[in-house]
Amino acid sequence: MTDTPLLRAPAEVKYAEELDWLESVDDGPKPFSWRLSPRMVRLFVLGSERADGLDREIPQKWFGDRGLVERAIVTLASDRGLLLIGDPGTGKSWLAELLSAAISRNSTLVVQGTAGTTEDHIKYSWNVSMVIAKGQSRESLIPSPIMTAMERGVIGRFEELTRSTSDVQDALISILSEKYVSIPELDGDSGDNVVFAKPGFSVIATANSRDRGVNDLSSALKRRFNFVRIPVITNKRSEAEIVRFRTSELLRRHRIELEVPPSLLDILLQSFADLRAAAASATSDDQRLESSLSTAEGIGVLEDAILHSQFFGDRTLGARTLAGSLVGSLARRAPEDLAILNKFWHGVVESRAKKDEGGPWQEFLEGGRDTIASLS
Structure with a gap:
């Protein structure tokens, strides 16, 4: 993938060599299946300083308050979702991508919230031709990016959460609370009718504070997220x-x-x-x-x-x-x-x-x- 020209490479591809080096020198404790320790995640996002004692300089990639980044990292190390909220153009999506790349080496498990986003987009859908030929099975199931993140124990992302409908928000509440997705179409005796989240799974969502969206976030969904507000850069x-x-x-x-x-x-x-x-x-x-x-x-x-x-x-x-x-x-x-x-x-x-x-x-x-x- 790195040898092929890309219009826009994801952060884990663009900074692959840097992430490899950080992983090789990282001796800090890593939560769950994280590729980097929280300290190294912060260094990757905010850049290194002389006091960090590294043999090479790590450039800064996101410009903002250090405390915001640290709170975001701590949230992801817990069992709560992270909601980055702020005005358009404040770097919410870029921060979410950098955090996902550093923690999971995969920032592409993304659901884009719109008025047309459905429950299938965050759970699963079916390969119709395979269902017709062989019936419903795990092989004919198409997992959403969020379900894929659950199965791998990595970070899933949800862009523009406030633009999605209440049905979609309610489905996300279940995922964040129970940490599993039921598949009632499959036989429960086989054990294939439930997908459980592996340790390391979490969700980073973004929301535009200027766009009230299709529906405001419910109080139940708000409780499943830690809010980190990204201010407009005025300095x-x-x-x-x-x-x-x-x-x-x-x-x-x-x-x-x-x-x-x-x-x-x-x-x-x-x-x-x-x-x-x-x-x-x-x-x-x-x-x-x-x-x-x-x-x-x-x-x-x-x-x-x-x-x-x-x-x-x-x-x-x-x-x-x-x-x-x-x-x-x-x-x-x-x-x-x-x-x-x-x-x-x-x-x-x-x-x-x-x-x-x-x-x-x-x-x-x-x-x-x-x-x-x-x-x-």
């Missing part, structure tokens, strides 16, 4: 580290040799900070952009600008291109978002451009104005 230095980390991955994937000017990164981060402040002071939803203005969206804006400059520009990233990408990415409602951005450009951006006469803010101002005019 400019931390946000800059995340953007640099993700951008460097983008450049490597596209084999682009480009240095993002620090001044443009400052403009991007400052613009998002200003837009968040404006959204916080707004008195109605009509005065706020539909975008959540997360760090992930900032990365998307920068990615769009880089690729645009590579394919349709002079292969250098300029403030005008960055402004066009920002407006184009955030203007999702017409005319509401365009009106909000136009007000922001004439107020905040123009003020910053006057203080930076002849600098990149002036070019950023002009590029944004042109894009807003073309979209209006």
